[in-house]
Amino acid sequence: MATQSEQRPPKGKGFSAHLTQFLGSMNLAISLLVALGIASVIGTVLKQNEAFSNYIIKFGPFWHEIFMALGLYDVYIASWFLFILVFLMISTSVCVLRNSPLMLRDMRHFRLNVQEKSLRAFHHVQEESFEEAPDEVMQRARDLMKGQGFRVREKKAEGHSLLVGMRGGWSRLGYVFTHVGIIVILIGGTLDSKIPVRVAQMMGQVVAEHRDIPANEVPDKSRLTADNPSFRGNVNIPEGKSANIVFLGLDDGYLVQSLPFEVTVKDFRVEHYATGQPKSFESDLVLRDLETDEVIEQTIAVNHPLVYENFAIYQASFGDGGTKLDLNLWSLNPELDRPLTMTGSVFKDYVVESQVYGPMNLEITDFRLFNIEPVVNSEGQTEQKNIGPSFNFKLRNEAGIAKEYTNYMNPVDQGGRFFYISGVRDSPSEQFRYLNIPQDREGGLKRFMTYLAYLHDEARVGQIAREATIQAAVGAQMSQEVQDQISQTMQRLIMLFAQGGYDAILDDVSRNMPEDKQEAAAEAFIKVLHSGTQAVYLHMLKDLEVGEPDERDWQFYDDAISAVSVLPYYGSPYYLKLDGFEHIQASGLQITRSPGKDVVYFGSFLLIIGVFMMFYIAHQRFWVWITPMDQGSHVLFAGTSNRNPLDFDTLFTRLNKALFGSLNKSA
């Protein structure tokens, strides 16, 4: 139907005619549709808007620079992508502007000025001569057309009369509706896009903030005022707290968007199905307009936002809102650092003193009430089980280097033995490595920590080593000198082990022994070490007034030695044991202002209506050209339709038969 758009520009017209011709051409439109489709694929394959550091890890610095320059990390706002969209909009607009007048005229136009010759050239045409007079034929044709719901126009001219029946002109309006619909949608989308912010950013009026600082310290250049007509931002509000800003992501940083109201989260709830899956996320909100002091209270949930004026507040996520933690800091170097207790809150920083590591910055980063993890049960099967609360923190030394930890509050069952578990890693890209501290009979850490303290106590270890050597010497022929040597070695090995694990002993061997004797020496040293650590363990059990050690006690010993052996790599002066907490959640809200939304919906409505008009209404015309003859008349019956040629075949045949069959053929 838009064959009109393929008309060549009249000769002699200048550049502008050619430009319009180009912009409105169907080739361009289809190329743009295809280009847009292909460009869109990029953003679905390449994960959008991640932290730049992730991209560098994934692609390397070289490709990262190229991808960033091409805007592939935020394709749908990249200038070249917008260029395609703008081009599509211009192309569609030119098409609509040029074709709509033609369409609208054609819609009402009966084509009474048609030539008999051109009717004969139609695909659907029949002619025959009849006995009836022209007026009689005209009457029949009129009845036929009107009976079928056609609108009818007639013309009497010299030498012939003509009747035209037409219906379905609305089909042409379908063209206008669909294409205007697309333009309206694109305009609506533009109203809601990041384009104004990007322009301001390019002009240097807006600068993305990258630092992790309180919102009220963010400089004005990274702030947007409350009269910004369109935005979509996020904010986490702890229970009981309020906010009148949201954060908008921009490149690798953020902007602070002020709101004309203040939102308070009174309560946040997660409800679960009986199976454990989350059933609903809900927040009780109080919204107070900062100008009018109007207050609205409403509970929002996923799929049930709070709409206020042209703002909408959505339940987008949730997280910790600064849970208060009661912490017990067990020293892992008992000779130097005293144990501590403290209370801390998630997202707060604290200084922890240590003789070994110097002052360290403790940054509590998260708390989780539930941890659903695969756990091997007593029958050896793996099942998903909640292993209770955990919290995450970082310990940063004076040089600024941090290790990240995740500690579980409750001991975890591992094949019938219970352990306090703490994971450690040097960077977020690594997996956590776990320290498993065996739980003692009383359900705590006391026995392990006491044992650790014994192992670190040089004088006590020396004493125990001597006693152990004397015991071993009974029965064996051993001079005092040898005994002293053995007990000193034992003491030294235990101290080495307590400070540096097995590696410290192996280091010692490789430093002090000739190469060919290292293996035998290491084996002997480990034996001596283990008899020493066992002696220390037995000594401690006696001090703790535990009776004769049983199998479980020896199991504990093995687990404790494993734990001690990895402690040097744990990198923390303390084991942070969570003794209690007060859970405070934060509700993650998305707040939007979207002036283009209704525009887009209106455009979509036009598009849908238009599509149905275009596909399901056929613009049909029938011509009945009657030429008077000496006796009766000659009748030419022709028709066209812009849709469904096969269906029209049937209709044409039927109507033709009805008209011609009601007349008497002239001999």
Added chain:
Amino acid sequence: MAVPEEIMQGFEKPSWYQRLTVLDWGWALLVLVSTGYAYSRYQSFMDGYEIGILIGSGLSLVLMGWYWKPFRLYSIAVAVLSLLAISIYGTDLQIGEQNFFLKYILSSQSAIMWMSALFVLATVTYFGALFSGNDFVGRVASAMTWSAAVMGMVGLMVRWRESYLIDHEIGHIPVSNLYEVFILFSLITGLMYLFYEARYKSRALGGFVLLVISAAVAFLLWYAFDRGAHEIQPLVPALQSYWMKIHVPANFVGYGAFALAAMVGVVYLIRLRGERRNPVGFAATRLPSTAQLDDLMYKSIALGFAFFTIATVLGAMWAAEAWGGYWSWDPKETWALIVWLNYAAWLHMRFTKGWRGAPMAWWAVIGLFITLFAFLGVNMFLSGLHSYGQL
């Protein structure tokens, strides 16, 4: 002179409501009474939108039955079997294991297995009819396809009820994951094919169209047996919305129509090749004419495009309510756009350039792969907000 009756019919075209028969009004009455009953019984569980959807469904059902008469019998068969199953269940899901009818025929899982078997059998039978040229075999194939569509719909209806029997709070319409929508896809494509089969009075396409459905059934069975996807799962919060009831079915009318168009494209290409190689051969004589195939291909793409447009707009409106924005360039959204752009380009080519023939048939076939990626590939390979029913 006397004018024959049939010729006079051409003159007076009765308006559409004058052409409705007593049977048509009976149908309307039946549907409206049923809708009214459903309303009176369940109104307290529905919000305003859901009541709107109920009334809308009732009216659509009336119109569908008027427009396509066999659909009435289909609906009644589905209703009778579903209600029978539901009444046997009562309030105890366990009865499904004990009652003969439920266990082997009418429980959702059995009904879906029947659907699967019938669709595959029908595919074979349609090809048998095509190669043997036996009309009776063809009628058997049609009957099988109808029965498969009935069993599929019964399966979904009963599954809907079963989800409520598991637990009231778990209950939901069964269009919430890949398993359920594959059933929907199979039966919608099957019904659309049956509509055109009657319209064009030709069963030659049956085997080809049902090949796609058989492929969907194969996936369905693998998904159920290997991944246990048939287990009814509770809805994640984002899916708890009345929008799901209209967005998903609209989408699958689109997907079904695109699949139909692609298979018609395949037949078109076979026929074209047959005409070139051997004008009196099998392919050139037994398959429908290229003009008819071209017409059907256009009609199904037009229908698919119209419904896909509606579905995408509905999806955008839902996204605005659930995710805070009507368009987030989420992978699923973006791929929906790509599918839409693809068929928009196809339609432009046909309308304005008058393209017909082999290129358009190839394009329709390629279109199915793009659609398939949007429908399945996105869930498999890309992550995003719209990741329901992961593989």
